[in-house]
Amino acid sequence: xxxxxxxxxxxxxxxxxxxxxxxxxxxxxxxxxxxxxxxxxxxxxxxxxxxxxxxxxxxxxxxxxxxxxxxxxxxxxxxxxxxxxxxxxxxxxxxxxxxxxxxxxxxxxxxxxxxxxxxxxxxxxxxxxxxxxxxxxxxxxxxxxxxxxxxxxxxxxxxxxxxxxxxxxxxxxxxxxxxxxxxxxxxxxxxxxxxxxxxxxxxxxxxxxxxxxxxxxxxxxxxxxxxxxxxxxxxxxxxxxxxxxxxxxxxxxxxxxxxxxxxxxxxxxxxxxxxxxxxxxxxxxxxxxxxxxxxxxxxxxxx
Ligand code: MG
Numbered sequence: 001x002x003x004x005x006x007x008x009x010x011x012x013x014x015x016x017x018x019x020x021x022x023x024x025x026x027x028x029x030x031x032x033x034x035x036x037x038x039x040x041x042x043x044x045x046x047x048x049x050x051x052x053x054x055x056x057x058x059x060x061x062x063x064x065x066x067x068x069x070x071x072x073x074x075x076x077x078x079x080x081x082x083x084x085x086x087x088x089x090x091x092x093x094x095x096x097x098x099x100x101x102x103x104x105x106x107x108x109x110x111x112x113x114x115x116x117x118x119x120x121x122x123x124x125x126x127x128x129x130x131x132x133x134x135x136x137x138x139x140x141x142x143x144x145x146x147x148x149x150x151x152x153x154x155x156x157x158x159x160x161x162x163x164x165x166x167x168x169x170x171x172x173x174x175x176x177x178x179x180x181x182x183x184x185x186x187x188x189x190x191x192x193x194x195x196x197x198x199x200x201x202x203x204x205x206x207x208x209x210x211x212x213x214x215x216x217x218x219x220x221x222x223x224x225x226x227x228x229x230x231x232x233x234x235x236x237x238x239x240x241x242x243x244x245x246x247x248x249x250x251x252x253x254x255x256x257x258x259x260x261x262x263x264x265x266x267x268x269x270x271x272x273x274x275x276x277x278x279x280x281x282x283x284x285x286x287x288x289x290x291x292x293x294x295x296x297x298x299x300x301x302x303x
Pocket of ligand 1: 175
């Protein structure tokens, strides 16, 4: 079974790194990801530049990315203003974020869960009307930095409400990297029961070394779309010293060696990770493959 890896380093990765790259470097990162085989890329976010200075040049990035029929660029939006900017910039997809818990929602989005569900519904309606794909990420689906445990039932109920706006896909995100594989199976089951037939994507963090195991558990539960970030860049905003997003090359290794082709060229992903590490002034990225290399008996790693 093939698995689609959504490359999130240009947005989720860079947004959570202290270094701010030039527009040219961001475009070069996206170009490299495309050359490595990425076909869906979370490229930019259209949020307030005073709150997220890393994404202030979103329009300039989108104006310069390589345009191909087989590559889809995702822009993150949280309100109507962001959607208008995303549509004007020519994104192929928009992604909105709704948080499972009240405290996290108010701290992170400055809005209650109900308000964000309504904002999502408006965004989805208008994005559909504009003819772009629209997905929603359920953040803190495996635990909250403020409220602790989040039950699978809570995630299922939120997903049920979100599906009223007919998302093309729902992403379940372990925003702070606290989930474990048994929980992944429970959450996926609860979501499938609450919203039968909805397309699922999963977003894991390797903050506590469970990211790859969680990703494989999700695949075994039938999830065929996973987010990842080259080199594992992106950190964790709630654990500043910790690693963050699952690394694309580490995930690719686990998937290819498990019989799940991704279309990615691991050598090019590893090269891209080394390159982005230099751009960010990082001598040691979270990804393990950059240090260990691919399996010796399978030098291509193609699958
Ligand atoms: Mg992330």
